[in-house]
Amino acid sequence: xxxxxxxxxxxxxxxxxxxxxxxxxxxxxxxxxxxxxxxxxxxxxxxxxxxxxxxxxxxxxxxxxxxxxxxxxxxxxxxxxxxxxxxxxxxxxxxxxxxxxxxxxxxxxxxxxxxxxxxxxxxxxxxxxxxxxxxxxxxxxxxxxxxxxxxxxxxxxxxxxxxxxxxxxxxxxxxxxxxxxxxxxxxxxxxxxxxxxxxxxxxxxxxxxxxxxxxxxxxxxxxxxxxxxxxxxxxxxxxxxxxxxxxxxxxxxxxxxxxxxxxxxxxxxxxxxxxxxxxxxxxxxxxxxxxxxxxxxxxxxxxxxxxxxxxxxxxxxxxxxxxxxxxxxxxxxxxxxxxxxxxxxxxxxxxxxxxxxxxxxxxxxxxxxxxxxxxxxxxxx
Numbered sequence: 270x271x272x273x274x275x276x277x278x279x280x281x282x283x284x285x286x287x288x289x290x291x292x293x294x295x296x297x298x299x300x301x302x303x304x305x306x307x308x309x310x311x312x313x314x315x316x317x318x319x320x321x322x323x324x325x326x327x328x329x330x331x332x333x334x335x336x337x338x339x340x341x342x343x344x345x346x347x348x349x350x351x352x353x354x355x356x357x358x359x360x361x362x363x364x365x366x367x368x369x370x371x372x373x374x375x376x377x378x379x380x381x382x383x384x385x386x387x388x389x390x391x392x393x394x395x396x397x398x399x400x401x402x403x404x405x406x407x408x409x410x411x412x413x414x415x416x417x418x419x420x421x422x423x424x425x426x427x428x429x430x431x432x433x434x435x436x437x438x439x440x441x442x443x444x445x446x447x448x449x450x451x452x453x454x455x456x457x458x459x460x461x462x463x464x465x466x467x468x469x470x471x472x473x474x475x476x477x478x479x480x481x482x483x484x485x486x487x488x489x490x491x492x493x494x495x496x497x498x499x500x501x502x503x504x505x506x507x508x509x510x511x512x513x514x515x516x517x518x519x520x521x522x523x524x525x526x527x528x529x530x531x532x533x534x535x536x537x538x539x540x541x542x543x544x545x546x547x548x549x550x551x552x553x554x555x556x557x558x559x560x561x562x563x564x565x566x567x568x569x570x571x572x573x574x575x576x577x578x579x580x581x582x583x584x585x586x587x588x589x590x591x592x593x594x595x596x597x598x599x600x601x602x603x604x605x606x607x608x609x610x611x612x613x614x615x616x617x618x619x620x621x622x623x624x625x626x627x628x629x630x631x632x633x634x635x636x637x638x639x640x641x642x643x644x645x646x647x648x649x650x
Contacts, residue, residue: 271316272380278387279320279365280430281357284308284333284373285346287326292478298373299332300481303488304581307475310376312337314383320365322357323373351448351455358439368438369430370452374475377487378430385466386432396456397432399468400425427451428468437461493649495582497544499536504638511596511639514589514605514622515567515612520596524639527556531566533589533622536643537609538566540587541573544647545580567612574613577647584613585646588621593639598624 274280284298293300298308308323315321321341325333333343344360346353354370361368367390371378382399389397403426407419431452441455449455453463471487473480508523514533524530539549547553550569554561577584587609591598598605602622610617627634 271314272384272387273317274315274319274387275391276319277366278318278369278390279322279361279367279435280315280318280369280371281322281324281354281361282308282311282315282341282371282373283324283346283350283353283357284311284329285324285326285353286350286374290476296326296329297475299329300475302376302475302481302484304579306336307376307484308373309336311371311373311378312341314378314380315369315371316340318369320361322360324353324357349448350451351442351445354452355442355446358435358442361435362439365435367432368435369432370438371430372474375429375472376475377484378428378472379469382428382467382469382472383430386430389464389466390432390434394432394464395434395437395461396453397464397466398453399428399430399466399472401428401468401470402426425465426468427453428472428474493582494585495544495647495649497540497542497645497647499539499541499543499549499643499645500641501532501535501539502632502638502640503530503532503535504632505636512566513591513596513598513601513639515608516601516604518596518601528554528561528564528569529566532639532641533591533605533643534566534570534609536641537587537589537645538569538573540643540645541570541577541647544645545573545577545582547573547576570609570612578614581649582647583649584615584619585648586619586621587613587643587645589623589641589643591622591624591639591641592627592633593624594626594629594634594636598622 287296299306323337323341323343324346327345342360344356346356369386386397403421403424407421408415409417409419441459445455445458456463503524503526505522506525510517511520511524512529512531542549554569605622606620607617610620632638633640
């Protein structure tokens, strides 16, 4: 769920840094985190804001436009974080009353953290920012040795998004073009009180290579379950066999279709696409394309299964029901089950194939064709 920001609230996401300490050969915000970029996850957290400004490095502008055009306003950043924030503030000047400024390298910020900042600003604070109290002992060190201890009372670990009255933080940046460690420091220089709101241990900033593993583990705690269903029909026509769930069955007629007309496999393929919100077979394999004429439907099913895995999903189970008077499905159900499991790449105990009749009713009851329904469960986490 993404929090819905009040009218007048905007967001700036800073992503112009190079961030190479995290490894990977390119800026950390553009690296993959469980199938999506770090930055994409940060942007998603502010999907409930009417105005979002994304500040990126000039070298990353083409990639930013390809990934985020139409969703956010994209501006070019500068050499320092403060100057990049200033570019974002100028893009919002006169268009919002308040602004939340967030690091694009914090991909796991929660609605609760964002909502806490918004709430403080709504209650009259000029500035508010999330933080966590320091709980560990603090040392000073030099040359690999402890040189002194330091008290931790009253110390906090700062996080983002940091929220402000937009006119006030814009004035602070203009008054201090030399910049600061963060925007809270600029607000303090202007004499503003900054409210501390509740931060989160999950709201980590990707800085070092090991931070990716920690973020992956945190993402893994949230289960994503998708259900999809598919339905397909093919009429009988000339022929001496039918393809059903990948098995060739002798019959007094064939099934008519652009491909091999495997009605069971088509229904299951559409169920997977449906669970992924990816439309149907026709979107991925248009019947107007002659290359798919007579094609083995295993091509379609494997494409859907591979797409699910590329998105990080595993298969829970799949259930296919064939609706027809003839041919008899029972003698072939186990072979169908095994074939579908082979194509998808799962144990066949996760695949069910069964049949029913329509009690002589409708087109299937009159022996004019075969219908199939399928349901699939996909799981991530």
